[in-house]
Amino acid sequence: MKFIKKGDKIVALSVLLLACILYFIFNFAVFADKPQTAEVYVDGELYASYKLSEIKAQKTVAIETEYGSNVLELTNDGVRITDASCKDKIDVRSGRITKANQMIICIPNRFSVKLTGNGNDVDKVTH
CATH class of the missing domain: 1.20.5 (Single alpha-helices involved in coiled-coils or other helix-helix interfaces)
Structure with a gap:
């Protein structure tokens, strides 16, 4: 058989x-675009923007808001979160993002960081 x-x-x-x-x-x-900018959002609003090409050495940025705190590690090729005040720390464990249109999100702190490229974002979403 x-x-x-x-x-x-x-x-x-x-x-x-x-x-x-x-x-x-x-x-x-x-995700072919090399990331140009790291955009930091708090509660859905743009909080800060960092041009990755201008970062020569590793840069650490602490962001304190009413919702909590997050510590970013910025390099010229990507971003990662090294510490957060949230309980589960999923954003810390997610690791480094290095490609355009990738994101790290911390829901308890209402915090997100997104890498943007040369403008090749999604043009339109249809339902």
Whole structure:
């Protein structure tokens, strides 16, 4: 009795190939821009903006708000959160972001940081 047929192998390989193609498209086409600016938002409002190209050495910035505190580590190629006053510290564990359009969000502190590139953001969202 034969369980795996030739057609099943073809379908499985096709799905695997499609998954690989989509992976490379999203990792190298969607996030291809080198980050230019780190935008810091508190409660949905732009709090600060840092041009990454102007940062020569590692820079640490402490941001204190009424919702809590976060400590950013900025370099010329990315951003990470090194400390936060929130309980779960998911934002600290998320690591460094280095590609345009990536974000780190701290919901308890109403804090987020987004890397922006050369203006290749999403043009329109339709429902």
